[in-house]
Amino acid sequence: xxxxxxxxxxxxxxxxxxxxxxxxxxxxxxxxxxxxxxxxxxxxxxxxxxxxxxxxxxxxxxxxxxxxxxxxxxxxxxxxxxxxxxxxxxxxxxxxxxxxxxxxxxxxxxxxxxxxxxxxxxxxxxxxxxxxxxxxxxxxxxxxxxxxxxxxxxxxxxxxxxxxxxxxxxxxxxxxxxxxxxxxxxxxxxxxxxxxxxxxxxxxxxxxxxxxxxxxxxxxxxxxxxxxxxxxxxxxxxxxxxxxxxxxxxxxxxxxxxxxxxxxxxxxxxxxxxxxxxxxxxxxxxxxxxxxxxxxxxxxxxxxxxxxxxxxxxxxxx
Numbered sequence: 001x002x003x004x005x006x007x008x009x010x011x012x013x014x015x016x017x018x019x020x021x022x023x024x025x026x027x028x029x030x031x032x033x034x035x036x037x038x039x040x041x042x043x044x045x046x047x048x049x050x051x052x053x054x055x056x057x058x059x060x061x062x063x064x065x066x067x068x069x070x071x072x073x074x075x076x077x078x079x080x081x082x083x084x085x086x087x088x089x090x091x092x093x094x095x096x097x098x099x100x101x102x103x104x105x106x107x108x109x110x111x112x113x114x115x116x117x118x119x120x121x122x123x124x125x126x127x128x129x130x131x132x133x134x135x136x137x138x139x140x141x142x143x144x145x146x147x148x149x150x151x152x153x154x155x156x157x158x159x160x161x162x163x164x165x166x167x168x169x170x171x172x173x174x175x176x177x178x179x180x181x182x183x184x185x186x187x188x189x190x191x192x193x194x195x196x197x198x199x200x201x202x203x204x205x206x207x208x209x210x211x212x213x214x215x216x217x218x219x220x221x222x223x224x225x226x227x228x229x230x231x232x233x234x235x236x237x238x239x240x241x242x243x244x245x246x247x248x249x250x251x252x253x254x255x256x257x258x259x260x261x262x263x264x265x266x267x268x269x270x271x272x273x274x275x276x277x278x279x280x281x282x283x284x285x286x287x288x289x290x291x292x293x294x295x296x297x298x299x300x301x302x303x304x305x306x307x308x309x310x311x312x313x314x315x316x317x318x
Contacts, residue, residue, distance in 0.1 A: 001057035002031055003279055004307035022293050025286050041083035051096035058103045060084040065108040076113040088121045097125050101152040104302055110148045128158035131165045136303045140176035142184050142221045143276050145303050151314040185218040187275040193246050198266040202259050211255040214240040226273055228299035231292040242266055270294035278304030
């Protein structure tokens with residue numbers, strides 16, 4: 001969310017709460033000016049929040065609503081909703097709530113019981129909101145990551161939208177069109193082709209299920225959604241594999257002989273995923289942070305491309 005803020009937004013101060021030590025290290029590496037607290041959301045009090053911010057940005061845990069193949073779909077009964085429930089209670093208690101709230105979650109959050117509690121609190125505190133279901137692919141980015149977004153303002157501004165879900169962002173989509181989607185090679189890093197740690201082992205390539213994975217080449221215009229499990233689990237629900245034939249374009253992929261492609265099939269590097277997600281070129285990980293943790297953090301992140309466009313709409317009056 002911090003990386004997605006429109007650059008021209010007149011921010012005076014940013015306060016962030018986080019409990020993951022690795023995420024905190026990455027945040028500090030890139031955003032030294034932020035007031036950063038190691039604190040559970042459930043530990044926040046009314047005095048922490050009342051009148052202290054014009055903007056809230058939220059990405060509540062998605063596991064209670066995700067549609068992945070191992071999800072239990074517990075919705076409001078999932079213990080991981082505790083923090084969000086606490087935020088709702090706090091919002092209802094505030095005398096001076098924020099003017100704007102930006103929320104991101106998975107598609108199935110929309111229509112959930114949790115969303116019902118959330119929108120009831122928003123309504124009671126005088127907010128109207130605009131819902132979006134958008135994927136980076138609609139904005140010319142070769143990646144599928146459908147997410148639900150809520151643009152909330154404490155005014156009547158979105159009163160005509162709160163019962164609708166916008167599935168298009170016309171200004172951007174009209175500019176892009178099918179021909180405007182950039183091929184994957186625009187987001188790759190040449191040096192990563194030499195990184196042996198990214199390539200799949202022959203043992204993995206021999207597995208029968210490998211041929212069913214999403215394998216894309218450098219000129220493809222789509223990749224599957226990358227998740228936090230990308231480093232430890234190969235599945236259509238965790239992201240795509242790159243067929244990196246580089247300077248050997250005459251090499252064609254035969255899915256029935258994948259074990260012979262050991263020098264061509266690799267994971268996307270964490271930095272390449274940051275490129276696909278829209279992070280600035282100078283965004284970096286702390287030195288010596290292992291790939292497994294980098295992949296996990298990026299998979300838990302969001303599309304800066306999409307969020308920045310939506311934030312620009314929400315904060316248009318600032």
